[in-house]
Amino acid sequence: MILLVEKQSSNRRNYHKQEWQYEGLPIEFPSRRFGGNPNASEEDLHVTTTTTTTTSTTVNPPLDPRYRRVYNPDEVASVEDYPFMAALLVNKELWCGAVIIDTDAVLTAAHCLQLQFNNRFFREYVKMLSVRVGSDNATHGGEQLRVTDIFFHPNYKPQTLEFNFAVVKFHKNLTLGRQDRSVDMVPYSRDLIVPVDKKITFLGWGSVLGVGGLGGKVLLQEVDLPIYDLADCQEIYGRNLVTRNNFCAGYITLQKNVCNHDAGGPAIMDGVLVGILSFSSKRCDQPDQPAVFSTVGVIAPWLEKLEENVVKTR
Template identity: 25%
Template sequence: MMHTYCIIFVFQLLSLSGAMESGIVDGKKVKPHSRPYMASLQVDGSHKCGGMLIREDFVLTAAHCKLPQQMMVVLGAQDITKKEKSQQRIQVKYHPYPKYKKGQYDNDIMLLEMTLFSFTVKKNATLNKYVKTIGLPKKDEKIPDNIQCAVAGWGRKGKKNLPSHILRETMEKTQSSNECTKTYGKDFKADHMICTAFTKKKGGFCQGDSGGPLICNNKLQGIIAFTAKDCNDPKYPHGSIKIQAFLPWMKKVMQGSGDTA
C-alpha cells in the first residue's frame, strides 16, 4: 500500500502472502459508514491491517497482523488519511491464538483488547452511528459452497494498483474445500479455513486486507487471511479463517482468562 513494510510468508508449494500492506483490488467504494464495525489497524499512522469490532472492547483480526510496534485501532473511519470527527483511536493489547505459528495460516486469528495507560486500564469504544459491533457466527453454522460473500478493506485499486485511502468492498464466492486443497495441498486446513474464488473484473482481497471481514448471507463468517503471491490471479483461490472454529477460545479471552502477548 502506501509504505514498503510488509510481512510475506513463503510455502514450498506456492508463495502465499498474508494479505498485508495493500488492499482490495478494484471493487467499489463503500457507502460512508455503511460498515461501522470496520477497524483500521495502524502503526505510526500507517494502515497495516483490517479488523472488526465484535464488542465494545475487542477487535477481531488475523494473528499475522501482530507487529513488534505498538498498534492503534482506528474506528469510524472512511478516509484513513484524514482525522475525521467520526474516528476513534484506541491503543490495543495483543491476544494471538496460542497455537498460531508465524509462517502458517492454520490458526491465524487474534483478538485485540482496547486499553489505555500502558495497557493497564480498559478502554471501550463509544458506540454510535459511525461505530458499531458486528455479530459472530454460531458454533455449528454451515457455510454453503457457491454463495456470494462480501470482503472490505483499505488499499489499492485499478489496473495501476494505486493506493486507495477510502474503504472499498467487493464480492468473492465460496468454493468447496477440495478446490483450495488442490491448490495449496496440506497448507489448507478445511476445519479452520474458508476457500473463496473471485474474478479479475470484480477483483478481490489482497495484501493489506488481512484481518478484514468475510461476510456471507449478511453474517460475519471469516477473517481475511491469505492469497497466493499474485493475489489478483483467479487461478488461485483466496483463504479466510473460519471464525466459528475458534469461538470457545474467543469466549475465554473476552472473559479475561485467555492468553496475552
C-alpha cells in the same frame, strides 16, 4: 474443448510456481506442489527466495496497486453501512483490516501482528499500534484508539497460519450504534462450515494512491466473492495451509479479488461475520486465485470466554 482444458491446466501449473508472502513473513509451498518433483531446483521452480530478515521481495512486474489491495471492487463502501469496520495502524500507517467485535476490541489476523507475537512478553511493543474506527478513510477521520493489549489465539501457528486470529484491545469503551451510526460491532457466526453455494461480502481498504482526484485517501471498498470449493483450494495452496478450519472465496474466470495487504479484513455473509482474511495472492489482478479465510465459527468459544482461555500478553 480439449485445448481449453489443457490451457486451464497449464495456467494452474504456472500459477503454482509462485511464492506467497505477507510483508516479510514468507510462506513457501513445499516442492511437491510444483509439478510433483521434490528435487526440482530453485531455478526450475522460478521461485524468488526471501529470508525472515527481509521486508519485501522482488516481483515481476514491480508492485503497484494491483498487488496491494482489493482489485476491481464492486464499489466504494460506506462506514455507515458497515460500522463494524476498522483499520489496524502501525506507526499511524495502514497495516491490516480489522472488525469490531466488542465495545473495546477488534478481531484481526494474528500474522498482521507477527512482530508483537515474537516479542509478546515485552509490553512496549503495543505502543506502535492503534486502531481507527468510524471512518470511510483508513488515514483520516473517525476516532483513533490506543492499543493496550493483544490476545493471540493459543493455537496460532505462524508457519502454517493455522488459527490465524488475534483480538486487539484498546484503551476505552466505544459508544456503539445509538449515538454514532458509524461505529458498531458485528455479530459473528458459530457455524464451523461456510456453505459453498453462497457469496461473502469482503471489506478492505483501497489503494493508497490517488484516483480521480482523491489524493492520498485510503477508502473502504467492498467486493462480493463466491465461496470456492475447499478441495480445489487445497490443490492450489496445499493442505498444510488450507485446512478444515479455513474456507476460500474467489472467482475462477473474473479478475476480481482481494490482496495480501487486505489481511485481517472481514468476510460477511447475511450480515454476520463468518471469516477473517488469512492470506491471498500477492498478484491479485488475475482470475482463479482464491483468497483463504480463517473460519470465525471455529473460534467462537474462545471469543466468548477469552479471558479464561488465552494467556494475556504482558
